[in-house]
Amino acid sequence: MSFKDELIAVLAKETKLSTDDVAQVLSVPPDPKLGDFAFPCFKVAAMLKMSPKDAADRLNQEMKKPEWISSTAVVGPYLNFYVDKIKLAESVLNEISLKKEKYGLAEEGTKETIMVEFFHANTHKGVHIGHLRNISLGSALCNVLEASGYKVIRVNYQGDIGPHVAKCIWAYKKYQDELEVPKINRGIWLGKLYARGSQEIKGDAAAEEEIREITRKMYEHNDPEIEELWKKTRQWCLDDFDIFYKKFGLKYDRLYYESEAEIPGKKVMAELLEKGVAEKSDGAIIVNLEKYGLNIYVAITGKGYPTYQGKDMGLAEIKQKEYKFDRSVHVVGSEQELFFKQVFKTYELNNSPMFEKAYHLSYGLVNLPEGKMSSRLGTMILYEDLVVKMLEHVSKEIVERHPDLSSEEIESRAEKIAFGALKYSMQSKENQRRMTFDWKHALDLHGDTGPYIQYAHARASSILRKAKFDNKKSSDVDFSKLDSAVEKKILMQLGKFSEVVEEAAEKYKPYLIAHFVLNLSQQFNEFYHAEQVLSEDKALQTARLLLVDSVRQVLANGLKLLGIAAPDEM
Numbered sequence: 001m002s003f004k005d006e007l008i009a010v011l012a013k014e015t016k017l018s019t020d021d022v023a024q025v026l027s028v029p030p031d032p033k034l035g036d037f038a039f040p041c042f043k044v045a046a047m048l049k050m051s052p053k054d055a056a057d058r059l060n061q062e063m064k065k066p067e068w069i070s071s072t073a074v075v076g077p078y079l080n081f082y083v084d085k086i087k088l089a090e091s092v093l094n095e096i097s098l099k100k101e102k103y104g105l106a107e108e109g110t111k112e113t114i115m116v117e118f119f120h121a122n123t124h125k126g127v128h129i130g131h132l133r134n135i136s137l138g139s140a141l142c143n144v145l146e147a148s149g150y151k152v153i154r155v156n157y158q159g160d161i162g163p164h165v166a167k168c169i170w171a172y173k174k175y176q177d178e179l180e181v182p183k184i185n186r187g188i189w190l191g192k193l194y195a196r197g198s199q200e201i202k203g204d205a206a207a208e209e210e211i212r213e214i215t216r217k218m219y220e221h222n223d224p225e226i227e228e229l230w231k232k233t234r235q236w237c238l239d240d241f242d243i244f245y246k247k248f249g250l251k252y253d254r255l256y257y258e259s260e261a262e263i264p265g266k267k268v269m270a271e272l273l274e275k276g277v278a279e280k281s282d283g284a285i286i287v288n289l290e291k292y293g294l295n296i297y298v299a300i301t302g303k304g305y306p307t308y309q310g311k312d313m314g315l316a317e318i319k320q321k322e323y324k325f326d327r328s329v330h331v332v333g334s335e336q337e338l339f340f341k342q343v344f345k346t347y348e349l350n351n352s353p354m355f356e357k358a359y360h361l362s363y364g365l366v367n368l369p370e371g372k373m374s375s376r377l378g379t380m381i382l383y384e385d386l387v388v389k390m391l392e393h394v395s396k397e398i399v400e401r402h403p404d405l406s407s408e409e410i411e412s413r414a415e416k417i418a419f420g421a422l423k424y425s426m427q428s429k430e431n432q433r434r435m436t437f438d439w440k441h442a443l444d445l446h447g448d449t450g451p452y453i454q455y456a457h458a459r460a461s462s463i464l465r466k467a468k469f470d471n472k473k474s475s476d477v478d479f480s481k482l483d484s485a486v487e488k489k490i491l492m493q494l495g496k497f498s499e500v501v502e503e504a505a506e507k508y509k510p511y512l513i514a515h516f517v518l519n520l521s522q523q524f525n526e527f528y529h530a531e532q533v534l535s536e537d538k539a540l541q542t543a544r545l546l547l548v549d550s551v552r553q554v555l556a557n558g559l560k561l562l563g564i565a566a567p568d569e570m
Helices: 004-017 019-025 042-046 050-062 085-102 129-147 161-175 185-201 203-218 225-250 258-273 308-322 335-351 383-401 407-427 450-467 483-493 496-508 510-529 540-561
Strands: 037-040 067-076 078-083 112-115 153-156 254-257 279-281 286-288 296-301 327-333 358-363
Touching: 004 019, 004 042, 004 050, 019 037, 019 129, 037 050, 042 050, 050 067, 067 296, 078 085, 085 483, 085 540, 112 129, 112 335, 129 153, 129 327, 129 358, 129 383, 129 407, 129 540, 153 258, 153 450, 161 225, 185 225, 203 225, 225 407, 225 540, 254 258, 254 308, 258 286, 258 296, 258 308, 286 450, 296 308, 308 335, 327 335, 327 483, 358 510, 383 407, 407 450, 407 510, 450 510, 450 540, 483 496, 483 510, 483 540, 496 510, 496 540
Parallel strands: 112 153, 112 327, 153 254, 327 358
Antiparallel strands: 037 078, 067 078, 279 286, 286 296
């Protein structure tokens, strides 16, 4: 139990308030001189029928304070608490030394089971930087949920059938005599072919009719040539995705596809038609949600094809047959908010258990400095192109700093830094905020970036190597040596890690972890420039080395939750 949790429990007992009521108002003063925790006594005053200041005075006199509280002060209606520096250092640093990579994390699998669906890149289209926010947010959320004690089922739902695939196949058939299919990155090549085809069919009624015919044949599976082309090109894309998953450090328990949700979706919509939830309209099956402010949507087209909503009904059935889960989180951009409101309302009208389980984790779109992207118009920055550019830039920087490194080491460091920069930039903003991605800024070693945090970890590792620090031999530590303001600030930050992990999990906000490691890195750099770690005072050196090692460990733990490497050298 953290100092904050213990203080909440004590205050709840002393004031007769609930722990939730105390937790909501207990805060950290903006100025450390005012204390480490501040408790407003307005509710206590109302219960005791006295002024808030008098209530604070009375609580201060009568409450049994934890032994780690060194002093208290009544400031107007607030009762402020000061944490004993020695007990703080001893408690936090010993716990980190004991738990190491498990510090701040709950026991696995002790809570509910949550299915997290994320990524959603369509086959036959290129993976672009917009997908990177989805996959970075989704994978970090899975890590954070597991770290908070939940069992997580990672799934991916991808569009592998429909007009966009037909458009790509049409372009493939049209240009195949003039094109040479590459031996690698064939999915990426198809994405570029899709963009070319999208541009060239504009205003071409005959081409659009040909694409509609290909779409029909795909859904009906009655044309051997189209079926073979669909399966072959689909596999090219899936092969590329497998490489991408490995590079990005991802794993999935199940990969779902639109093509397999088609028939179950039709079945569910037929049942909804019988129940009166859905209705026929000009040969199509629709769901009228106008009285709920959610418009009308087509679930099955007049030609018998399920739409995205219709397929999602089928997907829900497949998921529930295959897995037992308590919650289902869909990580999808904010432009699909109406879609999910319609789907979830249909779950409710169908009395589906999914209504109580489903949640749309919405996030803001990613723009370039030049503006909005479009895969159809070919204005996307493809993942592969972006990564190559970033790796070249980072590798050049590494060679300039370390000309004697082997090519293997340069490649290893470059990948850690480039992927760290990408992931952190996609995770560090509040979920709903739109973001503009600037790859050069993302690689900056200064400011709010992944490499800045990685560099703080590398600097801590360097100090420990230079001192030949062995945590196993540092049990006799004089914690009173850690008495500077910046050291206490770091200790308070380290002590909050488990609290931040839990909050990030409960609120589905991995960016709280990103903010935490950024703040810790900034505090560590302040400490590094203000205090001398290596000292003739061996007791002081041992205490500070233990502090440095604890910072290194907690940065590594936090970065791991974000899926980011914590390099020992940059």
